Amino acid sequence: MTLEPMTGDAPAVTVRSLTKIFGGGATAYTALAGVDMDVRAREFLMLVGPSGSGKTTLLSILGCVLSATAGSAVVLGRDVTTMKPDELPAFRLQKIGFIFQGHNLIAALKSRDNVALVQELRGVPRAQALKDADEMLVAVGLAGKEHSLPGDLSGGQKQRVAIARALVGAPPIVLADEPTAALDAHSGHAVIELLKALTQERGTTVICVTHDPRIFSFADRIVNIEDGLIRPDDGSHS
Amino acid sequence: MNTELPPARRAMVMMRVGITMMLKDRARFVGTVAGVVFAVVLAAQQLGIMFGLLQKNTMFVDSAAADIWIAPPGTELFQPGQRVPASTIDLARTTPGVHLASPLVVGGGTIKKPDGGNEGITLIGTDTSTWLGGPWNMVAGAREAILQPDTMIFETADREKFGGLNLESIREVSGHLVHVGGFTWGLIPFGPSYAFAEIDAARDMLGAASNRVDYVLVTVEPGMQTEEVVSRLKARMPDLKIISGPDFHTAIVTNLLKNQLGMSFGLSTSFGLIIGLVIVALSMFSSVIDNLREFGTLKAIGCTNRDLTALVLAQSVAYAVVGSLVGLFLVTRMAAGIRSARLVVITPAWLTGLVPIVMLVLCLLAAVLALYRVRKLEPGMVFR
Numbered sequence: 001m002t003l004e005p006m007t008g009d010a011p012a013v014t015v016r017s018l019t020k021i022f023g024g025g026a027t028a029y030t031a032l033a034g035v036d037m038d039v040r041a042r043e044f045l046m047l048v049g050p051s052g053s054g055k056t057t058l059l060s061i062l063g064c065v066l067s068a069t070a071g072s073a074v075v076l077g078r079d080v081t082t083m084k085p086d087e088l089p090a091f092r093l094q095k096i097g098f099i100f101q102g103h104n105l106i107a108a109l110k111s112r113d114n115v116a117l118v119q120e121l122r123g124v125p126r127a128q129a130l131k132d133a134d135e136m137l138v139a140v141g142l143a144g145k146e147h148s149l150p151g152d153l154s155g156g157q158k159q160r161v162a163i164a165r166a167l168v169g170a171p172p173i174v175l176a177d178e179p180t181a182a183l184d185a186h187s188g189h190a191v192i193e194l195l196k197a198l199t200q201e202r203g204t205t206v207i208c209v210t211h212d213p214r215i216f217s218f219a220d221r222i223v224n225i226e227d228g229l230i231r232p233d234d235g236s237h238s
Numbered sequence: 239m240n241t242e243l244p245p246a247r248r249a250m251v252m253m254r255v256g257i258t259m260m261l262k263d264r265a266r267f268v269g270t271v272a273g274v275v276f277a278v279v280l281a282a283q284q285l286g287i288m289f290g291l292l293q294k295n296t297m298f299v300d301s302a303a304a305d306i307w308i309a310p311p312g313t314e315l316f317q318p319g320q321r322v323p324a325s326t327i328d329l330a331r332t333t334p335g336v337h338l339a340s341p342l343v344v345g346g347g348t349i350k351k352p353d354g355g356n357e358g359i360t361l362i363g364t365d366t367s368t369w370l371g372g373p374w375n376m377v378a379g380a381r382e383a384i385l386q387p388d389t390m391i392f393e394t395a396d397r398e399k400f401g402g403l404n405l406e407s408i409r410e411v412s413g414h415l416v417h418v419g420g421f422t423w424g425l426i427p428f429g430p431s432y433a434f435a436e437i438d439a440a441r442d443m444l445g446a447a448s449n450r451v452d453y454v455l456v457t458v459e460p461g462m463q464t465e466e467v468v469s470r471l472k473a474r475m476p477d478l479k480i481i482s483g484p485d486f487h488t489a490i491v492t493n494l495l496k497n498q499l500g501m502s503f504g505l506s507t508s509f510g511l512i513i514g515l516v517i518v519a520l521s522m523f524s525s526v527i528d529n530l531r532e533f534g535t536l537k538a539i540g541c542t543n544r545d546l547t548a549l550v551l552a553q554s555v556a557y558a559v560v561g562s563l564v565g566l567f568l569v570t571r572m573a574a575g576i577r578s579a580r581l582v583v584i585t586p587a588w589l590t591g592l593v594p595i596v597m598l599v600l601c602l603l604a605a606v607l608a609l610y611r612v613r614k615l616e617p618g619m620v621f622r
Contacts, residue, residue, distance in 0.1 A: 065538055065618040066618040092539065104535040107259075117251070121243060121540055121541065165539075
């Protein structure tokens with residue numbers, strides 16, 4: 001069972017004047033200062049910039065795990081900045097796959113259970129969820145590791161499980177936060193190559209925050225963010 | 239298109255995840271279960287001992303085949319004290335509804351040991367025409383032995399204490415030589431153990447008048463209501479305490495709980511439960527803190543607070559169930575190990591049933607702190 005992918009050329013993400021200010025008064029810190037950005041459906045976009053530039057804040061708002069101070073962020077046709085708090089978990093579950101800097105797997109769950117959990121929460125019966133998980137693990141090159149616990153896997157393998165968890169059920173959009181940061185060059189390259197191939201195959205929109213110039217070549221487009229703003233001269237190329 | 243998972247099925251999924259997470263962290267699981275076991279053992283053991291002690295003080299009333307007790311005014315416990323007038327027996331016997339009315343003599347005596355020295359006994363003079371006042375729990379000899387002149391029945395647990403008593407041993411009891419005609423088991427109140435003699439022999443040993451009566455034990459005629467006979471007896475003997483057997487039992491228990499046992503055993507039982515609560519609460523809270531990133535991840539991928547509540551509560555219920563089962567098993571074994579004529583740890587069935595419920599409530603309470611932290615957790619923390 002899979003989710004409905006985005007079709008057509010409608011932008012998957014439209015961000016307008018998005019502002020995020022942490023704190024208040026003298027200690028207020030502006031992380032996003034009116035960001036405008038569009039992400040096309042099926043696009044593999046990399047969000048780059050120095051530490052503290054606001055790229056993770058932007059990703060967090062798009063991922064419905066952080067509220068905005070002002071502006072709008074339309075994700076798959078819905079402005080996530082105006083959604084009610086109790087609508088957000090279901091939206092995240094049904095529409096967004098997450099890949100974190102650390103693998104963030106549940107240590108007690110086997111690989112297949114980590115992946116199947118998302119499907120089960122989506123309402124897929126357990127047997128089918130496990131089947132989906134096993135297929136996804138095969139797709140990320142972890143055939144035979146279905147019953148392994150995260151603790152028994154290498155860093156690269158863990159991140160592959162995380163990719164399988166993010167992609168199972170084919171959510172229309174995947175948000176990845178520095179997915180190669182904790183990996184060596186070889187593993188990092190392999191992981192991003194896999195992510196690119198699988199998302200291209202499924203027509204998934206990917207927004208990937210990264211510091212790692214070695215993987216820039218995989219992007220359809222690179223957006224530079226600095227001091228909470230998209231740099232006007234950001235490249236629209238890979 | 240996926241369908242919305244029904245809340246119950248969703249909760250089941252999260253409960254399965256919670257139990258899996260709990261079992262994976264074996265050290266914490268064992269530690270937390272140990273906390274629950276400790277609370278169960280301490281609380282149930284203390285209550286069991288308290289019930290055992292209460293039983294020691296109610297055993298005479300419970301064992302006597304009397305429906306109604308006539309006692310001196312102000313009587314709160316079954317013990318030697320004031321007397322009732324000898325005429326009470328005739329008054330009771332002539333009261334409509336009374337089937338039998340037997341006198342009972344209770345007094346403090348001493349038994350002289352062969353190597354010198356004395357030990358105390360609670361001397362019971364029983365009416366052998368009705369046997370309403372014992373003896374019971376015979377483990378050697380027969381109660382009819384006291385029909386023989388100068389023959390008594392003693393408590394088996396005190397045989398060594400009384401200088402190696404055996405059947406047919408001869409001892410001096412309050413200045414009178416007596417034969418040992420039998421032994422009872424477990425008839426030891428708070429004070430010295432009960433020793434039974436025929437009522438007139440007991441009066442002799444106590445140096446009491448031949449008509450001394452400490453209590454009158456009454457049975458009602460078949461078909462009569464005990465309370466009705468109690469009312470009739472009260473009307474005829476307004477100055478005496480007239481109380482049904484069950485009410486006397488309750489009065490003794492209430493008195494002991496109020497004045498002696500309630501506070502000390504209540505405190506130790508409460509401490510056991512409080513310590514268990516603290517251990518489980520700390521363990522569950524630290525489990526959440528240690529796995530904060532995992533909980534954050536679950537929230538980020540779409541779990542709601544309700545989902546995570548199901549996860550945490552499943553863990554607390556599992557701790558309660560496993561801890562209660564292990565704890566009750568240990569309590570049962572310990573009660574069997576401790577059981578002696580001097581102390582019987584009583585764990586009634588209702589206590590066995592109540593313990594898991596109390597522990598469940600305790601563990602759910604203990605989860606409150608962990609739940610508070612989980613519910614406050616921002617899913618955005620996974621990106622930091």
